Every structure is written in structure tokens, then in C-alpha cells.
Amino acid sequence: xxxxxxxxxxxxxxxxxxxxxxxxxxxxxxxxxxxxxxxxxxxxxxxxxxxxxxxxxxxxxxxxxxxxxxxxxxxxxxxxxxxxxxxxxxxxxxxxxxxxxxxxxxxxxxxxxxxxxxxxxxxxxxxxxxxxx
Ligand code: THU
Numbered sequence: 001x002x003x004x005x006x007x008x009x010x011x012x013x014x015x016x017x018x019x020x021x022x023x024x025x026x027x028x029x030x031x032x033x034x035x036x037x038x039x040x041x042x043x044x045x046x047x048x049x050x051x052x053x054x055x056x057x058x059x060x061x062x063x064x065x066x067x068x069x070x071x072x073x074x075x076x077x078x079x080x081x082x083x084x085x086x087x088x089x090x091x092x093x094x095x096x097x098x099x100x101x102x103x104x105x106x107x108x109x110x111x112x113x114x115x116x117x118x119x120x121x122x123x124x125x126x127x128x129x130x131x132x133x
Contacts, residue, residue: 001033001035001037001073003033003073003074005074005076005105005113005115006109006110006113008031008033008039008074008075008076008105009031009076009078009105009107009108009109009113010109011031011039011041011076012029012030012031012041012056012076012077012078013029013078013108013109014029014031014041015029015030015031015041015042015043015056015060016028016029016043016056016078016079017029017043018043019043019044019045019056020043020044020045020046021043021044021046022046023046023048023050023053024046026044026079026080027043027044027079027080028043028044028055028056028057028077028078028079028080028085029041029042029043029056029077029078030042030043030055030056030057030059030060030061030075030076030077030078030087031060031075031076032057032060032061032064032072032074032075033072033073033074033075034064034069034071034072034073035069035071035072035073036069036071038064038067038069040060040061040063040064040067040069041060041063042056042057042058042059042060042062042063043056043059044056044059045059055087055088055090055091056077057075057077057087057088057091057094057095058090058091058094060075061091061094061095061098065098070098071098071099072095072098072099072102073102073103074102074103074104074105075087075095075099075102075103075104075105075118076105076106077104077105077106078106078107078108078109079106081108082108083107083108083111083112084106084107084114085106086104086106086114086116086121087104087121089122092118092121092122092125093122093125093126095118096118096119096122096125099118100118100119100125101117101118101119102117102118103115103116103117103118104116104117104118104121
């Protein structure tokens with residue numbers, strides 16, 4: 001499906017502005033394009049009990065899955081003011097549950113992008129059944 005990567009990155013930046021990150025002060029935004037064309041976004045949500053923090057990527061994915069989406073095309077991530085911010089390992093596993101062929105983009109709006117396939121970022125994901133391998 002054709003899409004505009006800069007538009008998806010702009011949606012991630014808009015979500016980043018709404019992140020709740022008072023402890024790390026590192027705001028992340030993610031925007032996930034579903035196969036039907038809708039975009040679901042989210043920022044990281046931290047907690048005083050630090051380990052309960054949820055990353056931006058999972059906030060976006062869970063919004064989408066809760067809305068009934070199951071198939072995804074691309075994910076854009078904006079982290080702080082870094083030129084690139086790829087999803088952490090935990091988020092890679094959670095994303096792979098739904099979208100092994102996902103395209104992952106990262107950068108800053110209007111700037112250069114880096115692109116990877118999720119299966120390049122996390123080959124050989126954990127699976128419960130070896131017949132899936
Ligand atoms: N964070 C994300 O939102 N996504 C990632 O892929 C890794 C880290 C958040 C968690 C925490 O709120 C902050 O970035 C610093 O680790």
C-alpha cells in the first residue's frame with residue numbers, strides 16, 4: 001500500500017507532543033498505519049513505579065488492536081530530538097505478533113528517514129509453536 005512516510009512521521013511527532021514522560025523527560029511518539037488506511041498513534045506513558053512505563057510503540061499498537069485492527073503496513077517513530085530512534089526489543093516482539101512484514105521508519109519530521117523491516121530488526125521472534133518457524 002502506498003503511503004507518505006513524512007505524513008506518518010508527522011503523526012508520530014504529534015503523538016510525541018502528548019507523551020507523558022516526567023521521569024526520563026525523553027518523549028517518544030509512534031504512528032502505526034493499518035492496512036485499511038487508518039493511523040493509530042501514541043506516546044510513551046511513564047509511571048512513578050518506573051517499570052510500569054509503556055513505550056510509545058505499544059501504546060499505538062494497543063490502540064489499534066483494541067479498535068479491531070490486525071494488519072499493519074508501517075510504523076513511524078520519533079524519539080526526543082534524535083535523528084533516529086528504533087523500537088526497543090520488547091516492542092519489536094509485540095509488533096511482530098501482528099506485523100512481521102512491517103516497515104519501520106524513524107527520523108524527525110522534514111528530515112532524513114531511516115527504514116528497516118521489522119523482520120530485519122527482530123529475526124527469529126519467540127513463537128509458541130515450532131510449526132510456525
Ligand atoms: N521508550 C519508548 O517509548 N519506546 C522505545 O522503543 C524505548 C523507550 C520510552 C520508555 C521511557 O518512557 C523512555 O522512552 C526512556 O526509556
